[in-house]
Amino acid sequence: MSGTGRLATSVARVHLVLHDALDRAVKWGLVARNIADAVDPPKPDPVQMSVWTREDVLRFLEEAKSSSYYIVFLIAVTTGMRKGEILGLRWVDVDLENGRVYVRQTLTYVNGQPVFLDPKTNKGKRMVALSPEVVVQLRKYKAIQAKNKLRLGPLYHDNGLVVTRQDGSPASINTLDKQWYALLEQSGVPRIRFHDLRHTHASLLLQQGVHPKIVSERLGHSTINITLDTYSHVLPGLQEQVAKDFGDALFGDTLKKQRIVNDTD
Incomplete structure (x- = not known):
């Protein structure tokens, strides 16, 4: 830019x-x-973005399983949440029974000190549904965190955060970024920004035929127009499939009859 x-x-x-x-x-x-x-x-x-394919995502996540920040990468690519939203997520904002998280605050650093802020817009405060795989990993992560809490006792800084350092204090963005770029090299996937996981999530959803309104709600966009403008590059590629599906639904029976007639000629 x-x-x-x-x-x-x-x-x-x-x-x-x-x-x-x-x-x-x-x-x-x-x-x-x-x-x-x-x-x-x-x-x-216009936003300059790079996105991964499904194969890229799976390859990266497989390599990232050994990382202490695996849960961050998994949440980012499966929900479209921003880095600060994930690092600011608290367990009280997580509903594991119903597979949901509620975005209510973000984490940033000012002069090296963690600062928690409200989302920038009202739409930024939102509910995001989780896939069953993410719920399983969050349960595992919570169990590991509970063990650290018992092991450290009074030395544990309980901020109620989902993603923390081993002592419970807010995660280090610098450490997270270092692991991110190291894993990019190790996995051999195209080099993209962490924020592009958000774009990857949205692009994959649109390619799967998910309505842009749902994508907009998951991302916390203030209007659906932002979603449509940002990901307009994805939508034209869907036109052919939409036309085919519509044709099959409208003329499917007629086409089948024509094929039967042609086969018997």
Whole structure:
């Protein structure tokens, strides 16, 4: 992305945060109207993304099983959650019985200190359904964490977080990133950013025929238009399959009869 593109993206993000804040102020009666409505934010450059195929995902996850952050990679590619959302996830936000997680906070670091923040938008606070495989791994991870808690006793820093260091303190983003790039080399998959796991999740869902509205809800996009704009490159490739499926459903019986007639001629 060019310098101008990065600036436009930053301004657009500031406008989004300010607009959301002023919306709340209007609801609370603090201001008469949202003056941010009168300003059109700049359009950022199109998102440059790389995504994995299903085979790439499986190859990477197999290599990553030995990593202490395996659960992070697994959650990222199977839910589309952001890195900060995963690292900020607490056990109280996880419903293992029903296979759900609730995104309620994110973790970031400011001057080397962990800081927990609310999601940037209201849609960012969301429920994300988990696959059975992820639920199994979370149960295993929770059991290992419980053993560490017993072993360390009062030395364990219980923050209630799902992903932690061995002593319970918030995970190190630097350590996570180092493991991520090391595993990319070891597994031999295309080199992508961690954030591209989110794009991979969305792209695979759309390729599987999942409705964009569901994809939008899983990602926490403020509108479905963001999802459609971001992943428009995936949708054209689905047109042929949609046309075929529609034709089969509408003319299937007729085509079958024609084939039978042709075969008997």
